[in-house]
Amino acid sequence: xxxxxxxxxxxxxxxxxxxxxxxxxxxxxxxxxxxxxxxxxxxxxxxxxxxxxxxxxxxxxxxxxxxxxxxxxxxxxxxxxxxxxxxxxxxxxxxxxxxxxxxxxxxxxxxxxxxxxxxxxxxxxxxxxxxxxxxxxxxxxxxxxxxxxxxxxxxxxxxxxxxxxxxxxxxxxxxxxxxxxxxxxxxxxxxxxxxxxxxxxxxxxxxx
Numbered sequence: 001x002x003x004x005x006x007x008x009x010x011x012x013x014x015x016x017x018x019x020x021x022x023x024x025x026x027x028x029x030x031x032x033x034x035x036x037x038x039x040x041x042x043x044x045x046x047x048x049x050x051x052x053x054x055x056x057x058x059x060x061x062x063x064x065x066x067x068x069x070x071x072x073x074x075x076x077x078x079x080x081x082x083x084x085x086x087x088x089x090x091x092x093x094x095x096x097x098x099x100x101x102x103x104x105x106x107x108x109x110x111x112x113x114x115x116x117x118x119x120x121x122x123x124x125x126x127x128x129x130x131x132x133x134x135x136x137x138x139x140x141x142x143x144x145x146x147x148x149x150x151x152x153x154x155x156x157x158x159x160x161x162x163x164x165x166x167x168x169x170x171x172x173x174x175x176x177x178x179x180x181x182x183x184x185x186x187x188x189x190x191x192x193x194x195x196x197x198x199x200x201x202x203x204x205x206x207x208x
Contacts, residue, residue: 001052001053001054002052002053002054003053003054003055003056004053004054004055004056004172004175005055005056005058006055006056006057006058006080006081006171006175007058007060007078007079007080008057008058008059008060008079008080008081008082008083008167008171009060009062009075009076009079009081009082009083009104009116010022010059010060010061010062010082010083010085011062011072011082011083011084011085011100011104012084012085012086012093012096012097012100013086013087013090013092013093013096013100014063015087016085016086016087016090016093016123017085017087017123017124017154018061018062018085019041019061020154020155021083021085021121021123021152021154021160022041022043022059022061023043024154024157024160025045025059025160025161025164026043026044026045026059028157030154030155030157040060040061040062040063040075041060041061042058042059042060042061043058043059043061044056044057044058044059045057045059045164047168049172055168055172057164057168060075060079062075072103072104072107073107073108076104076107076108077108078108079108079116080110080116080117080171080174080175081116081117081118081119081167081170081171082104082116082117082118082119083118083119083121083163083167084097084100084101084104084118084119084120084121084146085120085121085122085123086120086121086122086123086132087123087124088122088123088124088125088127088130088132088151089124089127089129089130089131090131091131091132094122094132094136094137094140097120097140097144098140098144101118101144101145101146104116104118105145110174110178111178112178114174115145117147117167117170117171117174118145118146118147119146119147119148119149119150119163119166119167119170120137120140120141120144120146120148120149120150121149121150121151121152121163122137122149122150122151122152123152123153123154124153124154124155125151125152125153125158125159126153126155126156126158137149147167147170148166150162150163150166
């Protein structure tokens with residue numbers, strides 16, 4: 001039995017739903033009220049890939065308040081992937097995505113020097129107020145080198161499992177490419193581009 005452990009960061013502004021997202025993904029539960037995350041919280045999701053392979057995703061739910069920004073270099077260390085989340089009803093949280101992505105890319109990378117695979121999530125899709133358009137999200141995802149983006153409702157569970165399956169596939173592809181490159185050439189390989197399968201998941205890929 002092969003068991004792999006990957007660290008996944010969950011970042012974004014405060015109150016966009018990061019903690020609720022982790023609880024929904026790990027425990028399939030939702031509570032209307034959560035205490036504000038102080039620093040970082042942790043959760044573990046164990047996924048059986050096959051009869052011979054298990055993946056353990058260590059989820060780091062990182063506080064979105066400005067006063068914790070000086071600690072992000074420590075929190076980001078050794079990350080295999082990242083989710084950046086914003087509130088689709090809150091324009092400011094969307095505008096801050098570029099800041100979060102820039103901070104991430106400046107402080108952590110994959111062993112081959114490429115950016116950590118990062119998925120952009122627009123949470124609270126169950127609410128009618130939409131000051132952020134799909135075209136705006138699409139353009140930002142493309143400009144900021146996200147592997148893809150999706151709308152999500154953590155409250156009702158829409159696209160939670162599907163989005164994380166998409167991200168896990170990218171983690172495994174990147175991990176295998178790095179391993180193969182090191183075995184064959186003694187050096188690291190290139191960036192993986194993940195294409196979207198619309199028949200299986202609703203994550204929107206962008207060209208990187």
